[in-house]
Each structure stands twice: as structure tokens, then as C-alpha cells.
Amino acid sequence: MTSSKLRQRILLVSFRWCPQGGVGTRRWSKFAKYLSRRGVVTEVVCADYPHRDRVNWCADVNGNDHIIRHATPSGYPDWLRNPRRGFLVKAGSRLLQRTSHPMDTAQGWGKYFVGACRRLLEDGEPFDAVILTVPSFSALPPFGELAGDYPNVRFIVDYRDPWTYFLPDYGRSESAQREQYTALEREALAAVDQVWVTTEEHRREYSRRFPEADLKFRVLHNGYDPEDFPAATPERLIRNNMIAVCPGTLIRERLDTLVTLLRALLRVDDPVLNQQFRVHLYTNDRPDLDGYEGEVKQAYKRFVRLHAVVPPAVMARILTDSRFGLVLHEANYAQTVPIKVYDFLAAGSEVIYLGPPTEVSRQLEEKGHFCATDEVDAMVPLLHRLAARHPRTAAPADAFPEYAIPALTDRLLLLLTQ
Known part of the structure; x- marks a missing residue:
């Protein structure tokens, strides 16, 4: 079902994309595949990934001229993104988590995806929406700032998981840090037009946590192909x-x-x-x-x-x-x-x-x-x-x-x- 109101173009922002795999790339690989059959073009701004994960959904998106990948630098050392998590990779990851990347591995990616989105928004045909799929949650603040610069473009945050799942790992026992992340999330949600979640339970919980954004929440379930x-x-x-x-x-x-x-x-x-x-x-x-x-x-x-x-x-x-x-x-x-x-x-x-x-x-x-x-x-x-x-x-x-x-x-x- 395609509405005549739509331009048939989506700009997706996703830190992970083929050849990176894992469950985090599945949802939008499947959506992009079926959107292409409705005539919708999905342009994907993602972080470059120097490996090819064994579990991936590349078969759903490769070789499809309606799915266009724009890879940027990740802002994270490539050697630490190795799927073979040996001692050095684990030690290096822990060091960056305590210093430059306390939120997640995408924390240095913001300037890269924002720049790529600006070029696509200003140089190409209009998009029906710019959609950020999270995690990674460190992309939320720069995405919210980007939304503020384009008031005539629909901006959407698509949650595969709530950030609250990850707060104990980030904040440990320091409630001030958890409060800081919640404030960043609230500010980003205030700047966007819609917020998609995968269950009614998530919608209810986030409506309680962020009542000022209640009317923005929509449920778009996960599913099977x-x-x-x-x-x-x-x-x-x-x-x-x-x-x-x-x-x-x-x-x-x-x-x-x-x-x-x-x-x-x-x-x-x-x-x-x-x-x-x-x-x-x-x-x-x-x-x-x-x-x-x-x-x-x-x-x-x-x-x-x-x-x-x-x-x-x-x-x-x-x-x-x-x-x-x-x-x-x-x-x-x-x-x-x-x-x-x-x-x-x-x-x-x-x-x-x-x-x-x-x-x-x-x-x-x-x-x-x-x-x-x-x-x-x-x-x-x-x-x-x-x-x-x-x-x-x-x-x-x-x-x-x-x-x-x-x-x-x-x-x-x-x-x-x-």
C-alpha cells in the first residue's frame, strides 16, 4: 500500500548495516527490502565496517537499486570493531568506554552522519522522512539537533530497544549520569516528529517517562519474513x-x-x-x-x-x-x-x-x-x-x-x- 502523498524516498540513519550483522541490522534490512517492492527508495547513512559478520542480512539489501548505502567513518577504531573479541579488543573497548565513548561505540559518529545527511537533504530530491534507528543511542543528540535545522522535513526515531535497557551499564550506580542520559533523550524526542517502538509495553513506559512526547509514540512491531x-x-x-x-x-x-x-x-x-x-x-x-x-x-x-x-x-x-x-x-x-x-x-x-x-x-x-x-x-x-x-x-x-x-x-x- 503506497500513498499518493508520499515521494517514495526514505533517508535511514543506522550505525550498523551490511556487511555488519547481528539482530540490530535485521529490522531495517527487511523493511528496506519490502519497501523497494512498493517502489520506495531507502538511502542508508551508516558507519563503514571493515569486516563481514557471519550472521548478516546482506542478501536482503545487496544488489537492489532501491537501497543505496552511504558509508561514513565510524569514529571508532576499526581494530576494536573486530567480531573476534580477543583479549586486546576487549581491553581496548573497555578503555574507550571509560574515556571517549562512555555511551556506546557510535559516540564519535555524530559529526559524520550529520554531514552526510545534510548533503543528501540539500543536494538531492526531498525525502518522506529521515529515520534514525537505535541503538546506538549516542546518535540521538546529534539527530535531534539535525531535526531542528530542517523544520519542514519529517524526522522519526525508531527504537528497536529502549535506552533504559542500557542505562545500568552506562551509569553503573551513579544516578547523575543516568539522569544526564535521560535528559539527552528527552531533548532529542522533543525535536522529532514521531517516535516508533516495537511493543505496546514500550509505548506505555515511554509515555510515562516522557509525557510531553506522548502523542508522538507509534507502535511498529517486529516480525518475520x-x-x-x-x-x-x-x-x-x-x-x-x-x-x-x-x-x-x-x-x-x-x-x-x-x-x-x-x-x-x-x-x-x-x-x-x-x-x-x-x-x-x-x-x-x-x-x-x-x-x-x-x-x-x-x-x-x-x-x-x-x-x-x-x-x-x-x-x-x-x-x-x-x-x-x-x-x-x-x-x-x-x-x-x-x-x-x-x-x-x-x-x-x-x-x-x-x-x-x-x-x-x-x-x-x-x-x-x-x-x-x-x-x-x-x-x-x-x-x-x-x-x-x-x-x-x-x-x-x-x-x-x-x-x-x-x-x-x-x-x-x-x-x-x-
Whole structure:
């Protein structure tokens, strides 16, 4: 859906872009891909990146004349951006975090992206909007200043995560520093026209934190690309295994939730689960089980299989062959939904969601997926249901077409006309 009011041109500001990968480049790689099919040109101002990450979405954006990349210097030493995080890279990163880059690695990028945006705004055809996607949050203050210089251009901040997730890492225990960052965020939001977030929870929290910007907030969900899952055909959806795939970083809170699941499995002690239920972790993190009881360590050996991170196309095939997708969510991050949830749905997997109740988890539960909080007493009934519903006799319905990227692209274009 394309409005006649639109010029069909977007200027995107994103510190990370192909060939840099990670989940931070996925959202707008997908949007740019589907916007191009609506005739919309996306010009991307990004930081140059001297490596090529193994997990990337370059296939969605390369070779497309409607997606134009403008790379600038990053303002951060290239050798410290090496995806191989050896001792020297970690030490150098910590040093800069304590000195010149206390916010994030993009803190020196502002002058470069602002200069590139000015040239594009003044020398080319008009844009429908200039959109900054964050993190990296240090780009917010210069973006707000840029918006003030172009009152006739629509400026939008697109949050993949709220800055509040990262404030403890920046401010440590110093509330004055956290207050400083919040003030910078407030000033930037005052200068822009719209603020996009990915969930209702995030919108409500930011409306509370920044009531003066309440009318600017819009929800533009994350979602799945149906073209990534061509193998999710009806005949392949009847999966009799009990493999639960869990890709992603295994931070401490997620490990705690996994351990709680292991304790619940020990309590249930169901023969079907004992013999067949297995969690397949795809992560670069090796779980540190020091400090946990011996029974948990034994349960980990029985129920968990550890794998290296794989490219998106490989993960899509793995999900298509696995019955479950496992989400280990954390209460501290309840304002967003792990993007893997949408891939699980696209692959025809049943979702096992363990974490705080959210808008999306409630929708999942209504459609027959498995949801529980991260407590043993809550997980035990869930595990009994898993065992009772094995083997699977019917494929799950595609009950969430609204989370497909083509549908979300229509929503994006509608927001540009408001």
C-alpha cells in the first residue's frame, strides 16, 4: 500500500548495516527490502565496517537499486570493531568506554552522519522522512539537533530497544549520569516528529517517562519474513520430535530461566520428556553452571545440546525441522519481544515462552502455545501439557499474519502519512 502523498524516498540513519550483522541490522534490512517492492527508495547513512559478520542480512539489501548505502567513518577504531573479541579488543573497548565513548561505540559518529545527511537533504530530491534507528543511542543528540535545522522535513526515531535497557551499564550506580542520559533523550524526542517502538509495553513506559512526547509514540512491531521459511509447508509441519530450539545470546538472566526449566523437568520426571525433550542452544556463549547444584548440572547434560551460531538461512531450516522454539525472556526486558518469537511462528514451530507476561505472550497463549513465568511452579503444568500433547497430530495454524514483514511495511507507509 503506497500513498499518493508520499515521494517514495526514505533517508535511514543506522550505525550498523551490511556487511555488519547481528539482530540490530535485521529490522531495517527487511523493511528496506519490502519497501523497494512498493517502489520506495531507502538511502542508508551508516558507519563503514571493515569486516563481514557471519550472521548478516546482506542478501536482503545487496544488489537492489532501491537501497543505496552511504558509508561514513565510524569514529571508532576499526581494530576494536573486530567480531573476534580477543583479549586486546576487549581491553581496548573497555578503555574507550571509560574515556571517549562512555555511551556506546557510535559516540564519535555524530559529526559524520550529520554531514552526510545534510548533503543528501540539500543536494538531492526531498525525502518522506529521515529515520534514525537505535541503538546506538549516542546518535540521538546529534539527530535531534539535525531535526531542528530542517523544520519542514519529517524526522522519526525508531527504537528497536529502549535506552533504559542500557542505562545500568552506562551509569553503573551513579544516578547523575543516568539522569544526564535521560535528559539527552528527552531533548532529542522533543525535536522529532514521531517516535516508533516495537511493543505496546514500550509505548506505555515511554509515555510515562516522557509525557510531553506522548502523542508522538507509534507502535511498529517486529516480525518475520515469510520468504525466509519456504520449507515450512503443511506436510512438514507435523513434527514428532520434541526438540526446542533456542538461538541467541545466553546472558545471565536467560541462563537463570534455563536453570529454572531444568529444575521443573527434574520435578516432573516424565518418561516422555526424559527420553525425548531436548533443548538445542545456538549461541557463542558457553553456559557457566558454577554455583548451581549438582542435580542441575546433571539435568543440563541430559536435556541440553550446545551448538555454534549459524547463518539465518541455516537457522530457518533448523526451525522448520524442529517442533518447538524456546524463548527465555527476562523481567528486566519486558518492554520488547525477542525477535526470534516471530521466526518461530513463521517456521510453524510451537512457541515455549518462559518469562514475564506481555501483549505477545498473551496472544501466543490464546492460540495454544506454551507460556509460563520463570518459576518452577508455573513451568510444571506447562511441562505436563507438553508431554500430554506428544506426538503432535496437527500443524499449528498461521494465526499471526499481522506480524509478517509485508503487512508491517504497509503499516510503516501508513505511519509516514500521519
